[in-house]
Structure formats: C-alpha cells, structure tokens
Amino acid sequence: MTPKAKLRITPLFVISAMLVALWLFLASFPFLWTLWGSFKVQADFFSKADWRNALSGVNTIAQTGSAYTGTGYFGAWIQEEFWKPVTNSSIVIFFTVIISLTIGTLGGYALARSGRRYAFWILMAALVFRAMPHITLVSGYLLPFFEWNIWGLMPTTIIVLVAINQPFTLWMLHSFFLNIPKDMDESAMVDGCTRFQAFWHVIIPVMWPGVITTGLFSFLLAYNDFAVTSMLLSQENETMIPAIAGFLGTVQVEGNVMFAVAAVVSATVPLLFLVMFFQKQIVSGLTTGAVKG
Amino acid sequence: MPNRTFFWFILPAMTAMILLIALPIVSVLIQSVHIQHEQVLVTSESCDPFGCTQVTSIDTEATAKLRAEKPLGRFIGLDTYTDRAHLAIDEVSKAWSSSDSMGAFLKRVLNLPLYKALAFTITYTVFVTPLVILLGLAVAVGVNNLPKIIKGPTVFISLLPMIITPLVGSIILFWMVDGDGIIGAMLQRIFEDNSLSLKASPRLTWIMLIVYGVWHHLPFSFIVFYAGLQTVSEDTMEAAMIDGASSWQRMIHVVVPHLMPLVIFLLLIQLMDNFRVFEPIIGFSAEAHATSLSWIIFNALRESGSPLFSSAGATSMITIVGVVILLVPLLVHTYRGYNKKTN
Structure with missing residues (x-):
C-alpha cells in the first residue's frame, strides 16, 4: 500500500483517529494531573469548589506564597522517611533481577537446546506456576517462614521473588535462545569446548538483547509487587509499594494526603523513565509470546 | 543435550520453583485441612461454705504453649x-x-463472603476481558493508520497505564474519582448531588473497578494487536482493494481473520489475569462493596495478631482450582502449538 492511500481521509479514519486521541488522553491525563497536583497543597489538589484551583494553585499561593510547593515531597521523603523503603526497594529489586537472570539464563538455555520431551513438560509446569496468584503462594509461605525464623528478612523476600519470577523468565529466555542458531554453540563444541564453555564463550556475548528485555520484566515484577512484599517483610525492611499502602491509612488520618501524593509520584517517575529508554525492548518482550506463538 | 548437562543447567531454576512454588501449594493444602488448637480449658472446683461449684476457665499459658508447639493446629x-x-x-x-x-x-x-467475592471476580472478568480485546484492537488499528512520526510517542503514552504499579495506578485514579477529586467533583456538579460518591454504591464501585481494569489491561492487547498488524500481508490487502473492498470490509475480512490467533491468545491470558484481581480493591478501598478471592486470602492473613492460616489455605485452594480450570485451554493451546512445531 502506498503511504498516500493510507493517509486518505475517510470517515472511518476520522473515527479511529478520534478514538486514539481519546485513548491517549485517558492514558496520560491521570499521570499529568497527579504530577502537577503533587506540587500543590491539599485544598487545591482536592478542590471541591473548582477544579481549576489545582491548575492555578490559588490556595497554594495563599498558604505558601508561591504557586508551587515541595511540602508534599519534604513530608514524604524526610518527615515520613520514605527514603528508607526506597532504599529497601532498590536492594530487593537489584538482587532479584540479578539472581533471576543468572539462573534463568542457564535454565532457559538448557530448555532451548535440550530438544527432549521432558524439557517441554518443564515449560508446561512453568506455565501452570506462572498462573498461580501470588497471594495463594504467600499463604503457603507464612507458617513455615515463621517457624524457621526467616520471616521479615530481605533475603527471604528476594529468593521468593526470584522463584515467582522464574516461570516467566524461563519462557522468555527459552524462546529467545531458540532464535540463536544452534550451529554457533555446536561448532564450538566440535572444536572441543564443553557445553558450559560453549555457553560461556559463544552464547553469552550474543545474548544481551534478550537478557535485557527479560531483565526489564523481572524489574517490573519486583518493583510492582505488593502481595509478596507487604506480607513477607517486617516494618523496618518494608519496601516502597507496601509503604505507600501504609501511607494511605496513616497520613489520611493526619490530613497529610499530599505526602501520599508525593510518594505516589516518586514511585511513578522511575517507571516513566524506564518506558522512555526501553520502549522497544518492552514492546518486543510483550509480543514474543503472542506473535511468534 | 545430554541429560546430565541439562540437569546441571536447569538445577538452580528448578530448585527455586519446586521449593517456593510447588511446595507452598502443598503447604497451603495441608494448612487448609488443619485448624488452630482450641483454647485449653481447665476445670477446677471452688468450694466455699455453701458447697462446691465447678469452675471452667481458660488456661492461657497452656493454650499459648500448645499453639506455639504445634502452630499448624489439629x-x-x-x-x-x-x-x-x-x-x-x-x-x-x-x-x-x-x-x-x-x-x-x-x-x-x-x-455469603465467598460467593460475594466470586460474583465480583466473575463479573469483573466477564466485562474487562472482551472490552480490553475490542478496544485494544480498535486503538491498534487507529495507531497503525497514523503517520509514522507520531507512532513512537503514541506507543510510549499507551504503555503507561500497564507499566504503572497496579496499586499506585488504582490509587491515582481513586484520588481523581474521590468526592473531592476532579472527576468526582465534576460528577457531583453534573448530577447536582453533593453526596454522590462512587464509593457509596456497590454498582458504582463495580463500574469504577471495571473501568480501571480496562484502563490497566488495554495497553497489553493494544501492543499485541499492533505487532500483529505489522504482519498483515500487503499483497492480500492490495488484492482486496483492487477487488473493490472498502476499508471496513478489508478490516472485517482480511485483518480480523489474520489476527484471530492473537485474539485467542489474549482471551486466555486475560481471563487468567483478571481472575486474580486484587490490588485495585486495596487501591480503591473498595472492600465494602467488592471483594475478590485474592482479597479474601489477603484479609485472612492480615487478621491482626493471628493470621487465619486455615481459612487462607482453603480459599487459596479454591482459587487454585479456579485458576487451573481457566488454565486448561491455554495449556491445550500451547501443547498443540508445540506438537505442530516439532512434527
């Protein structure tokens, strides 16, 4: 089809363009609105009288003398010590991603090169495991973890997140390794490498695009998790998302809702940058399972 | 690959999955058929000048000891x-x-609590799944027709609702529909009802959660369809155009059949994902009117002081049975795909 034919203005084209515009508005507006509002005072962001107050910041000017205020951020990060859960989150996420990728790469490679029937059944089992709601698994962890005195510790949560991550990681990396020609590592083995040497010297140098894509999704799982981290971590090891949930209860009572708004925006911004820099990888990761079958 | 090599390569991943996914399911099953020990009662006779009476009291110490020794219960x-x-x-x-x-x-x-949760879970799944697929397809077709230069930013914005942490995303929307939030206040103005609150009525709460569900899941179906649209054969499209098919007819007779496998894939994935709905209920504080199976488990474990392991275990098993039922078509689908590839 020529580009000209594509751009012909038909009623259908107009309708679909309007639908896209509406979708883009719905997809972006909540983020822009909350980001903008996080620099206002509560009376503006939650303004019953007039929503335009949030834009102009009438009450913000009245209360602080400027149209923008960082009190929400100060309150969240310093007063409520939001930096602590953020630090904890960074530790948990970092180790979860590194360990997931290390053991997932080995497993995914083996599954892609095995060619036996049991490798397929392992993948099927992984599919079943992936479908398990995380909270059902958590209800199985609590009692043993209490008994062994490992509840509340960060390493425990990291290992749990790694395990929960494995089914997906194995599937992604397995389908990625299938796309690397077998000849590459097999010819290395003909030259006298062991399987592991072939993997180390031949596969590792070319696997990074697939590993980065998979790593992004491991990152998102660890970053977005609420069920596991909220149930398995003690108060001082709490991560970001459970901390935000906790904020909702406490700061709302004290009238510091803007603290929670600032915390929510702080937790959203890293994700915006992630999508900005890795858009291509995220899209390709989302479609591997579907389009290639 | 020889079995031995395969074994060493897969060992760490398998160990993690067996220890922390397979065994916990067994542990959940065991918990669900046990219950915490009852309080230990001691009967003592207390006598006073008017005679003796039997007094039954709770032996707190013995109870605590028994429960600590056998946390699983009986x-x-x-x-x-x-x-x-x-x-x-x-x-x-x-x-x-x-x-x-x-x-x-x-x-x-x-x-009844479980059926109430099941009713919401099923309603949510039944509405969100088809809406996500239909609207995702519509948006994908729309974006595909756009000039190339604005496609990139469009995809960027479209990804946001899905990438956002579910709990955070639902909190953001909740603040907007709250009585004092921008949408909530506007609705109050439109309907001239100052007490109108999306939280107050069960029906509005359900609608709110369903809208959130569509918002959150639409990007996935959009991206999958968008990728699928890139693989539509241009020859077929051109042939259809030469035969005089309008763009609508081309859509129905060429594009949609081409995307059918993706529709099935999305349907299976979405059914499973939506059945697990959990975070939005917390984010929207909607538990008064809408609960889900996952929320019931969470709530049982949250029971202050002593988590209700038995109850959480039973609900978990019921949830797992539900998930497995929804999973069977996907497994069959994958199995067939595998056999096609290998034969």
Missing part, C-alpha cells in the same frame, strides 16, 4: 471448606430449600 479435614466463610454448604442448601424464586436464592447466596 486436623479437621474438609470442615473449613464447608463452613460459612467458604463454600457454606449448609447455608446454600438451606437457601435453596427455603427460597421460592431463583432471585431470592441468589440474593441469599451472594451475601
């Missing part, structure tokens, strides 16, 4: 499954025999 079989908080066999059969119409029966059954 075996009770399937009683937890059948009690009022779960499958409520007695209550359902009583409701069946005493209600004169189907409506009355349903009304009584849907007041």
